[in-house]
Amino acid sequence: MSHQTGIRANEQLAKVFGKAKNGKFRVIKVSIENEQLSCGATAESKKDWERDYDKLIGPLLEKDVPCYILYRLDTKIPLGYSWLLISWTPDTASIRQKMVYASTKATLKTEFGSAYITEELHATTLDESTLEGYRRHKQEFAAPAPLTTREEELKELRKTEVHTEINTNTRHQTLGGINCPLSEQTVAAIQDLVRGNHDYLQFRIDLEEEQIHVSHAAKVELADLPKQVPEDHARYHLFLFRHTHEGDYLESYVFVYSMPGYSCSVRERMMYSSCKAPFLEELAALGVEVVKKLEIDSGSELTEAFLQDELHPKKILHRPAFAKPKGPPNRGAKRLTRPTDED
Structure with missing residues (x-):
């Protein structure tokens, strides 16, 4: 369940949002001041979005103060440009600040236009807010959910298990x-x-x-x-x-x-x-x-x-492959069976 704080965008920020839709700005910094969403800074595009990324976003982030960063990508969608929303919540920020910013994010998206925001990034360290950190985030987001050790063992066992036929005469005993x-x-x-x-x-x-x-x-x-x-x-x-x-x-x-x-x-x-x-x-x-x-x-x-x-388990991109344990020594050669026509 998520809850909102009731904090809304002030008049100045609403005007900035209106101008941003036509591609005027590359980046908009939004802060919470006096129980309102306020415009902290704006910057226009210089080059393409990748070369602008670190140069424009880095100077806007303060070490201990949370904020939102709306960053315009060069990708076009039916409504206009697509935008990336960065939630900057440093670990050193107070618990109250973290809660307020987390609870207000849904309102910010609504005020700006959720349809324009095609990607989101939550950053708690400066390294995560860089272009390289954004690329790592996309890679992790696209990775499949990690398997537990037990699930990996079962996956390996299923590769070699013998399948028995199950029909209407099969009986299973269960205990409720x-x-x-x-x-x-x-x-x-x-x-x-x-x-x-x-x-x-x-x-x-x-x-x-x-x-x-x-x-x-x-x-x-x-x-x-x-x-x-x-x-x-x-x-x-x-x-x-x-x-x-x-x-x-x-x-x-x-x-x-x-x-x-x-x-x-x-x-x-x-x-x-x-x-x-x-x-x-x-x-x-x-x-x-x-x-x-x-x-x-x-x-x-x-x-x-x-x-x-x-x-919220962390995704592991490079999990070592499951090592199937070796069988006992001197157990003799494996028995091979020839499949029959009935099989």
């Missing part, structure tokens, strides 16, 4: 989860969460009643989240993670299943494991869109870096 009912207080707490009264809920399963109860509901800062995880009992947790990613302000529901190892009874481990999937379905029915499901052993794992990596 246990659907534990929610108490009235639990339903009410989830509804309050959706309305914005809470951003953290903790749930426990009453093993005798086999019912899910809310054990804690509050507004919890991310830094205090690890303290909410018990060290002696399993729990479900629902947390509204407010953060920025590539210049966008996001609010994402994260579901956490905490199980502190073998300090819990076998029955407790079985119940929490079996009730998780039906409980997630109940949350969805009550209007909670869970973006990420996590399982942890300890609350110390719940850091901002961990949640960012889980929600």
Whole structure:
């Protein structure tokens, strides 16, 4: 979910946007001043867009102050020229500045004209804002999503696996989860969460009643989240993670299943494991869109870096090829079978 701040473009910036549509400017710097989007600077084109890029953009960026950069490319679209939007949010900027700029970006695009903006770049270091950084960004954006180690292993195994025929007589044995009912207080707490009264809920399963109860509901800062995880009992947790990613302000529901190892009874481990999937379905029915499901052993794992990596995994352009392990020595020659006509 993304939210906007209500900040709008002032009259001067609106006039600059109008002139920019006919190709008058190569670059426009936009800053937030006095709760308004203001024009910080403009520059006209000198040469082609690649040779203008570093010469015009570099001097406009301040080390600790966020801003937006609208940069005109030479590509033509039906409406006119296409534009690149750069969200400059340095790591050294304050959290408030980062949130304000991330929340206002959608408004800026609307004021300028979203149809004109064909590409976006989020930069936190000066290196990322250069032409070379822009080219790296395009290369990463075009790369396929990375496979986990497990997925790579499965991919290699599928190349050599034997396929068996599956028909109407095939039987599969499955085991569904246990659907534990929610108490009235639990339903009410989830509804309050959706309305914005809470951003953290903790749930426990009453093993005798086999019912899910809310054990804690509050507004919890991310830094205090690890303290909410018990060290002696399993729990479900629902947390509204407010953060920025590539210049966008996001609010994402994260579901956490905490199980502190073998300090819990076998029955407790079985119940929490079996009730998780039906409980997630109940949350969805009550209007909670869970973006990420996590399982942890300890609350110390719940850091901002961990949640960012889980929600927005980095693309790896050059992953080493999967090395298939060697077979045992002296196992003899492989058996070769000749296919029959029936095959």
